[in-house]
Amino acid sequence: MPETEIRLGVVGTGYVGLTTGACFAHMGHRVVCGDIDQRKVDLLNDGHIPIVEDGLEQIVNDARGVGRLEFVLGSQAAATDADIVFLCVPTPQGDDGSADLSYIQQAAREIAPILKPGAVVVNKSTVPVGSTVAVERELQRDDVFVVSNPEFLREGTAVRDFLQPDRVVIGSADRGAAEKVAELYDSIDTPIIITDPASAETIKYAANGFLAMKISFVNAVAAMCEAVGADVAAVVDGIGSDTRIGGQFLKPGPGWGGSCFPKDSRALVKIAEEHGYNFSMMKGVIDVNTEQRGRMIDKVAKAVGRHHSNLSGVTVGAMGLTFKAGTDDLRESPAMAIIADLRRAGARVRAFDPTTCGELSPHQESTLDGIELTKELIDVADGADVICVFTEWPEFAKVDLDQVAARAGAGTTVVDMRNLFDPFAVKSAGLGYDGVGRN
Ligand code: UGA
Numbered sequence: 001m002p003e004t005e006i007r008l009g010v011v012g013t014g015y016v017g018l019t020t021g022a023c024f025a026h027m028g029h030r031v032v033c034g035d036i037d038q039r040k041v042d043l044l045n046d047g048h049i050p051i052v053e054d055g056l057e058q059i060v061n062d063a064r065g066v067g068r069l070e071f072v073l074g075s076q077a078a079a080t081d082a083d084i085v086f087l088c089v090p091t092p093q094g095d096d097g098s099a100d101l102s103y104i105q106q107a108a109r110e111i112a113p114i115l116k117p118g119a120v121v122v123n124k125s126t127v128p129v130g131s132t133v134a135v136e137r138e139l140q141r142d143d144v145f146v147v148s149n150p151e152f153l154r155e156g157t158a159v160r161d162f163l164q165p166d167r168v169v170i171g172s173a174d175r176g177a178a179e180k181v182a183e184l185y186d187s188i189d190t191p192i193i194i195t196d197p198a199s200a201e202t203i204k205y206a207a208n209g210f211l212a213m214k215i216s217f218v219n220a221v222a223a224m225c226e227a228v229g230a231d232v233a234a235v236v237d238g239i240g241s242d243t244r245i246g247g248q249f250l251k252p253g254p255g256w257g258g259s260c261f262p263k264d265s266r267a268l269v270k271i272a273e274e275h276g277y278n279f280s281m282m283k284g285v286i287d288v289n290t291e292q293r294g295r296m297i298d299k300v301a302k303a304v305g306r307h308h309s310n311l312s313g314v315t316v317g318a319m320g321l322t323f324k325a326g327t328d329d330l331r332e333s334p335a336m337a338i339i340a341d342l343r344r345a346g347a348r349v350r351a352f353d354p355t356t357c358g359e360l361s362p363h364q365e366s367t368l369d370g371i372e373l374t375k376e377l378i379d380v381a382d383g384a385d386v387i388c389v390f391t392e393w394p395e396f397a398k399v400d401l402d403q404v405a406a407r408a409g410a411g412t413t414v415v416d417m418r419n420l421f422d423p424f425a426v427k428s429a430g431l432g433y434d435g436v437g438r439n
Contacts, residue, residue: 005030006184009082011075011107012125013040015051015158016151017088020124022056023162025063027187033071034078044071052328052355055159079111084120084181086149087135091125097266098274099128108138117143120177124151126204126264128271132171132197145177148197150204155258156326168192171200205271208264209282214249215256216288222252222437223295232437233419252436254334254390254417255292257323262289262332296338296388296417297345299434303386303413312346317384317408319377319399320391320418321353321368328355330368334417335390343370350384352377354393381407387431392418401429 006029010021013035021033035041043050047064049057063069072078079085089103104125115121121144123131136146148171153161168185170192172178178194185192195203222232232252240247256262265286272279294308300316301308316339323333330336339349350372374380377396381387381404389396397420405412413432414421426433 006083006180007081008032008184009034009078009080009085009111010088011078011085011111012088012090012103013044013071014088014090015053015155016124016153017086018044018049018051018060019053019056019153019158019162020086020088020151021069022060022063023159024184025069026059026163027184029068029184031063031069032078032080032082033069034073034075035071036074038073041071041073052156052326053158054156054326059159075107075110076114079119080114081116082119083116084122084184085111085115086122086124088124091127091263093263093266097270099126099263099267101127101131101134104131104135105138108135112139112141112144115139115141115144118145120145120147120180122146122181123148123201126150126208126260126267127201128267129198129201129205129275131201132173145172145174146197147172147174147177147181148200149181150200152204152207155329156324163188165190169200169203170194171197171203173197205264205268208261209268209285211249212256212261212265212289213281213285215251215253216285216292218250218252219255219292219436220288225437225439229439230437231439235437251392252419253292253392254296254338254436255289257332257334257337258327259329259331293334293338293341296334296415297341299415299417300338300342300347300386300388301345303415303432303434309345311342314347314385315383316342316347316349317380317382317387318349318351318371319380319387319389319396320393321351321356321371322391325391325393330356333390338388338390339371348372350374350380350382352380353391354395378403378407381412384408384412387412387414389414389416389418389420392420396420401425401431405429405431 008024008029008031010017010033013033021031025031047061087104087107089107091099094100132146132148150169168190170178170181182192225232236250239245240250269279269282297308304314321335352374377399410430414426416435419435423433
């Protein structure tokens with residue numbers, strides 16, 4: 001091993017920590033990842049990846065194979081001898097909407113006594129403005145630097161997003177520490193934005209807030225399209241062609257979900273409030289998202305000719321449960337929230353999702369309590385009074401619509417919350433169709 005090799009420690013092997021560690025190892029660095037969960041460490045050391053993430057298994061195992069990546073128990077074991085330590089631990093939402101920093105603080109306290117002089121500690125988790133300073137306070141080490149380096153990884157495409165980022169953001173009060181972190185990305189051709197910690201931390205929240213705003217905006221436009229008889233696809237095409245607007249992240253749907261947008265948008269409102277600013281626009285973005293779920297429930301009720309509060313005796317066939325395609329994540333999934341409301345109104349729900357049709361993980365089993373899971377997609381059509389498309393899994397679009405009609409019965413409506421199907425094809429099969437913002 002060359003003497004100048006930078007050694008990296010990663011604390012936390014969730015999807016951010018694991019992707020960060022594996023990608024840096026793939027880029028040629030020597031990485032040690034630590035986690036408090038012995039079972040997870042064992043699994044990873046056996047080559048098993050606990051999350052669905054395209055390409056991750058391959059790069060983890062390639063890097064392990066050449067001895068550049070290892071998994072150890074605990075944060076101290078990961079940080080020992082490291083030049084740079086990435087904190088990639090959860091920042092769940094506290095009861096009041098603010099981000100709970102206790103995991104970050106605990107990790108900082110744990111590694112403080114064993115950090116090498118001159119080491120750099122990097123906040124990779126999404127942390128509120130001021131957290132870089134908070135970590136410095138926990139460390140109580142004058143010879144260690146703390147830097148913010150927010151991640152912009154999407155679940156499902158995290159590896160690609162890491163290796164081909166639109167930009168890398170580094171926030172530090174110390175130029176030398178920022179440059180040390182910047183060097184890690186030398187092999188990637190991307191702009192590197194070096195700024196102060198508060199700006200880097202704000203960039204992360206503002207980016208997620210802006211993306212959530214785009215989706216809420218298009219969902220509101222979709223509602224408007226339905227009212228005036230316009231077609232949202234044509235409208236998005238028209239506005240998205242303006243390079244100042246851009247066509248990405250303008251797909252209407254059942255509302256945004258997942259482990260990031262809901263938590264971060266609420267935290268953004270809260271952080272602003274704590275600093276004396278009423279971020280009313282962000283509150284509106286969240287409200288539109290909540291309303292969107294209500295609008296989807298109204299569509300289901302309309303499809304079966306009932307009021308949304310009384311769906312007893314109605315069988316709903318659900319296509320998809322995860323918060324988006326390409327992930328097995330059910331956290332804050334619009335599908336799960338809408339299904340919970342449908343069930344509260346008395347509906348029976350039968351669902352298929354490609355990631356939950358096999359053996360269920362313990363957290364999925366409890367989350368899916370009350371929802372009947374089918375083995376095959378087509379089975380959700382059996383006896384369904386209405387079929388809901390919640391997740392845009394591409395394979396759903398290939399389902400045999402004639403078979404769906406045969407098993408559900410002619411006249412059953414498909415409420416296509418992702419505009420996945422061709423309305424004419426659905427209608428030709430003898431089914432009813434209702435999409436989002438489609439005329
Ligand atoms: C999001 C951001 O896209 C990442 O840049 C960020 O790093 C990440 O949060 C994070 O903070 O860790 P992710 O939560 O994986 O990534 O999911 P997205 O692909 O952004 O989708 C979020 C939600 O918006 C999903 O429910 C999705 O279905 C919905 N969406 C997305 C739409 O309804 N329409 C769109 O056009 C795009």
